[in-house]
Amino acid sequence: MEFVALDKLIDDLYREKNKILSKKLEQYSLGNGQFQILNEIAWNDGISQEKISEIRMINKSATAKSVKRLIDKGYIFKERDEKDKRAYCLHCTEKGKQMIPKIRDIVNARESLLSKNIDEKEIKLFKALCQKMYGNLREQLK
Amino acid sequence: MEFVALDKLIDDLYREKNKILSKKLEQYSLGNGQFQILNEIAWNDGISQEKISEIRMINKSATAKSVKRLIDKGYIFKERDEKDKRAYCLHCTEKGKQMIPKIRDIVNARESLLSKNIDEKEIKLFKALCQKMYGNLREQLK
Numbered sequence: 001m002e003f004v005a006l007d008k009l010i011d012d013l014y015r016e017k018n019k020i021l022s023k024k025l026e027q028y029s030l031g032n033g034q035f036q037i038l039n040e041i042a043w044n045d046g047i048s049q050e051k052i053s054e055i056r057m058i059n060k061s062a063t064a065k066s067v068k069r070l071i072d073k074g075y076i077f078k079e080r081d082e083k084d085k086r087a088y089c090l091h092c093t094e095k096g097k098q099m100i101p102k103i104r105d106i107v108n109a110r111e112s113l114l115s116k117n118i119d120e121k122e123i124k125l126f127k128a129l130c131q132k133m134y135g136n137l138r139e140q141l142k
Numbered sequence: 143m144e145f146v147a148l149d150k151l152i153d154d155l156y157r158e159k160n161k162i163l164s165k166k167l168e169q170y171s172l173g174n175g176q177f178q179i180l181n182e183i184a185w186n187d188g189i190s191q192e193k194i195s196e197i198r199m200i201n202k203s204a205t206a207k208s209v210k211r212l213i214d215k216g217y218i219f220k221e222r223d224e225k226d227k228r229a230y231c232l233h234c235t236e237k238g239k240q241m242i243p244k245i246r247d248i249v250n251a252r253e254s255l256l257s258k259n260i261d262e263k264e265i266k267l268f269k270a271l272c273q274k275m276y277g278n279l280r281e282q283l284k
Contacts, residue, residue, distance in 0.1 A: 005249065006256045006265070007159065009272040014156040015199055016279040017149065023283075057157055107147065114148045116278045122271060123148070129260060129268045130151040136258045137158040141165075 006133075017110070024106055028099065029073065033058070033066045038075055038092075039107065042100045046089040048081065075099060148275075159252070166248055170241065171215065175200070175208045180217055180234075181249065184242045188231040190223065217241060 021032055030038070040052050053063040067090065070076045075096040081087040092100065115123050163174055172180070182194050195205045209232065212218045217238040223229040234242065257265050 004269060004273075005253055006269065006272075007249070007252055009269055009276070010152065010155055010159060012199065013152055013272055013276050013279070016276055016283070017152060020279055020282060057154065107149070110149055111147055113278050113282055114275045118271060118274055122267070125264070126268060126271045127146060127148065127151055129264060130148075130155055131146075132260055133256045134151070134155050134158055136255050137155070137162055140162055140255055141158070 017114070020113070021106070021110065024109075028102070030075075031066070031069070033062065034070050034073075034075075035103070035106075037063065037066050038070055038096065038099065039103050041076055041090050041092055041096070042103050045091055048087050048089060049078075050087065052090070070096075159256070162255070163248070163252065166251075170244070172217075173208070173211070175204065176212050176215075176217075177245070177248075179205065179208050180212055180238065180241065181245050183218055183232050183234055183238070184245050187233055190229050190231060191220075192229065194232070212238075 018032055021035065025032065025035055036056055036058075037052055040055060041047055044051075049063055049067055050060070052058075052067075053060045056063070067076070067078070071078065074093055076090055077093055078088040078090050081089050118126075160174055163177065167174065167177055178198055178200075179194055182197060183189055186193075191205055191209055192202070194200075194209075195202045198205070209218070209220070213220065216235055218232050219235055220230040220232050223231050260268075
């Protein structure tokens, strides 16, 4: 077999996976970044913008931009945090709530597509190896 | 173990991997995209811009932009293709040639870092699974 770098394999997978997502999201006029944030809010109602940046490891200004777009499109709204007056909690609007089952379908379909014809044991090992590689990278960045 | 989506694992790996690369490239004032293209030319002297787009699966205008930057920085130059007068072949300049061993070091160091503490058999399986997943995605995009 020809030598293929891990690096290129990860790049290709990432790029192709996002192409499919973009295609599915076109009908809702949602970008990939906005989708990820809406997905976070769908699973964690009331989550803060800062927490989303942290979980998704996206910088704060990119998160702020996507949050603004989601508000403008009527998918979410923000509310001042009762405990920390400088922070905001994010919630889904009615329109956003109607998106939740669709989001879950998209997320599940993507997982099923990725793991198609691959047995559970291999998927488990694949995930463990991703985490190990991620750990190696984090170790270096320290 | 908490459920972690394949999707998120791939995203995290991709993002972290690129962070490390950006850090290493700062000293050469090279962006990640430019590095990938310079790397392609380093391995395939005389390759065309179109071929690079195809291999790296980056759109043509993004490739053209990075190629222009690499020319402006004095790393590469282009030459009209003798066989196809509409196409250009890309070559490394002296400065670019001096970058080649450094590029190979960066590429090798990244591969070693990713696969640190993971045995060869697991890396082989990981690569095969990446290719299988990629195949699943491509099948869907048809």
